[in-house]
Amino acid sequence: MIRILIADDQPLVRAGLRTVLASDSDLEIVAEADDGRGALTEVARLRPDVALLDIRMPGMDGLTAAETIRARHPAVRVLIVTTFDEDRYIARALECGVHGFLLKSGDPYELIGSVKAAMTGGTVLAPPVAQRIVGLLHGRSLRERLSARAAVESLTTREREVLTLLAAGESNAEIAHDLHLAEGTVKIHVSAVLGKLGLNNRVQAAVFAYRSGLAG
CATH class of the missing domain: 1.10.10.10 (Winged helix-like DNA-binding domain superfamily/Winged helix DNA-binding domain)
Structure with a gap:
């Protein structure tokens, strides 16, 4: 069983993610948070296998939370799930060592495969994000x-x-x-x-x- 934390400030988004993930018997939602600080609290308390974090949340943003989780709890897989695919967000996420960068506009049920891939050591990038990374690299x-x-x-x-x-x-x-x-x-x-x-x-x-x- 893969234990998951969802952190997003929008209740409807959390509900949607919960519905998708709950459709797979290998996944269990163990906690939810509406900001980065709440995510840190729940990760420290429950030590989930995977943390799904939005970027823009009130208080502590998702990238700051991701960086802190990676430093304090390196066993936790961190996936960014967001609507924001700006270069600066992608770059910072990669620098702090997240295990994936996914977009809310993607196929919801691909999220299940992404969570499982992260647990087996894979790195998951939404196709548009991968294309942006390649474009950035070509500009080096x-x-x-x-x-x-x-x-x-x-x-x-x-x-x-x-x-x-x-x-x-x-x-x-x-x-x-x-x-x-x-x-x-x-x-x-x-x-x-x-x-x-x-x-x-x-x-x-x-x-x-x-x-x-x-x-x-």
Whole structure:
């Protein structure tokens, strides 16, 4: 059972998310909050598996809450679910290490798959968000792209394969299947990739892969 917290200041949105998620017997809504501070309180009290956070909420916003949750409770998967896909929001969310950035305008029932993907180590980005990230990366300076490419070349062949699949949003289990490896071996390769590139999480690894030209 995947235990979920929903944080959104709009009761109708919370009700809609609750209805969608409750349709899957593997998911359980354990708490709700109407602002970021309430979300932090509930996460500290209940330690849910997943926290779904809106961005704009009164008091503490969702991005500040996400950053705090990632720092204090790293085992909790954090997904942003919002109507705001501005570059500055996307960039800050990625920097604080969220496990997904979804839009309320998307297919509601894709949310179920996104929650499950996050629990298995996947990184979930709504297609419009992924396109914006690629666009931002294409606008990077040549020096940044060359630097990223040189860093990728320092990886072993297997580590580059793992990084490419990370950029595709695959979980450790999916990477293990594709590369015919044990899942424990994949975890070791992922840790090595993050360490060598100086990255903190899988989302940053995916962005790095696009920046270097390895993916995209």
